[in-house]
Amino acid sequence: MKNKIVAAFLALFVGIFGVHRFYLQRWWQGVLQMCLFFVGLGMTIASDGNAPFVIAPAVLAFVDALLFFVMPQEDFDEKYNKNRLQDYQSQRYYEGDESEEDPSALMERQERSNRASQPNKPGKKENKKEDIFKRIGIEQFRSMNFEGAIESFMSALEDNLTSPSVHFNLACCYSMIENADKAFQSLEKAIESGFTDISKIHSHQALSFIRKQPEFEAFVANGYHVVKQLPVPQPNILDTTPLNLNESPIDVLDEVLHLGDLREKGLITEEEFVLQKKKLLG
Structure with a gap:
C-alpha cells in the first residue's frame, strides 16, 4: 500500500530525479523525469548557466x-492503490472475513470454528453447493440486489435446509425489501437451526425494519418464534336469526331461496330447511 505523505515528501526533496514516480511504480514516468533532469542539466551547462533548464523538472516535482x-x-x-485494494478485498472475501455490515459476517467465525473442530470426512467436497450459492448471495446483497440474493440463498438451502447462517441472511434480505412476514419466518428457522448470536437480531442494521414492527416484541417474548394467530371464527350457516320486523319481504325471500340452494346442494337436510324457514317467517 502506497502512502501519499511519503510520495509527497519524495516529490518535494528528490522528485527532480523522478524518485516519487518509481515509488508509485510509475516506471516510465520516473524514467522520463530523470531523463528530463539530465537533459535540462546538460542544456544548462552548455549555456553557461544563462538558461537554467534544470529548473523545469524541479518545478514539475514541486507541483507533484x-x-x-x-x-x-x-x-x-x-x-495508486486500486490493484492492491482489490487483491486485499478478494483475499478477505475468500477467507470469509466479511465486514460488520455484511449480513453473514456474524456467522463466519462460528462456521470456521465448527469446521476446525470437526475432522474432514473422506470424500467431502471443499466447495459445496451451499458455500458457492451463499457467497454469490453475499455479493448480491452487497450490490443491493436483494431479490437475487434471496434466490441464491434459497439455492443454498437446497443443499442444507438447516443452515442457520443462510436462514439469517434470508431474514436480512426480506427485511431490506420490507417483507416482514417472511423475515420473521426466516429468523424463526435460523433459531431452530442453531443460530446463537441473538444480540445480532437486536442490533444488525439490515434487520432494523422488522424491529420497528409491532409484532417484534411478541416475536421475542415467544422465544423468537412467530406468534400463531387464531383463525377468525366463521359464522354458522344454520345460525339464522328470527325475522327482523324491519327487514323487507325481498330480504326474507332471498334468505329462503338461499336455504333452498343449500338443501339442493346437500349442505342441509330437509328437516333443517323447514326449521330455518319457519324461523325466517316468524
Whole structure:
C-alpha cells in the first residue's frame, strides 16, 4: 500500500530525479523525469548557466508534491492503490472475513470454528453447493440486489435446509425489501437451526425494519418464534336469526331461496330447511 505523505515528501526533496514516480511504480514516468533532469542539466551547462533548464523538472516535482498533499486519501487510493485494494478485498472475501455490515459476517467465525473442530470426512467436497450459492448471495446483497440474493440463498438451502447462517441472511434480505412476514419466518428457522448470536437480531442494521414492527416484541417474548394467530371464527350457516320486523319481504325471500340452494346442494337436510324457514317467517 502506497502512502501519499511519503510520495509527497519524495516529490518535494528528490522528485527532480523522478524518485516519487518509481515509488508509485510509475516506471516510465520516473524514467522520463530523470531523463528530463539530465537533459535540462546538460542544456544548462552548455549555456553557461544563462538558461537554467534544470529548473523545469524541479518545478514539475514541486507541483507533484503539492498535489499529493492536497489530494484526498480516497482519490490517492483509487489511483495508486486500486490493484492492491482489490487483491486485499478478494483475499478477505475468500477467507470469509466479511465486514460488520455484511449480513453473514456474524456467522463466519462460528462456521470456521465448527469446521476446525470437526475432522474432514473422506470424500467431502471443499466447495459445496451451499458455500458457492451463499457467497454469490453475499455479493448480491452487497450490490443491493436483494431479490437475487434471496434466490441464491434459497439455492443454498437446497443443499442444507438447516443452515442457520443462510436462514439469517434470508431474514436480512426480506427485511431490506420490507417483507416482514417472511423475515420473521426466516429468523424463526435460523433459531431452530442453531443460530446463537441473538444480540445480532437486536442490533444488525439490515434487520432494523422488522424491529420497528409491532409484532417484534411478541416475536421475542415467544422465544423468537412467530406468534400463531387464531383463525377468525366463521359464522354458522344454520345460525339464522328470527325475522327482523324491519327487514323487507325481498330480504326474507332471498334468505329462503338461499336455504333452498343449500338443501339442493346437500349442505342441509330437509328437516333443517323447514326449521330455518319457519324461523325466517316468524
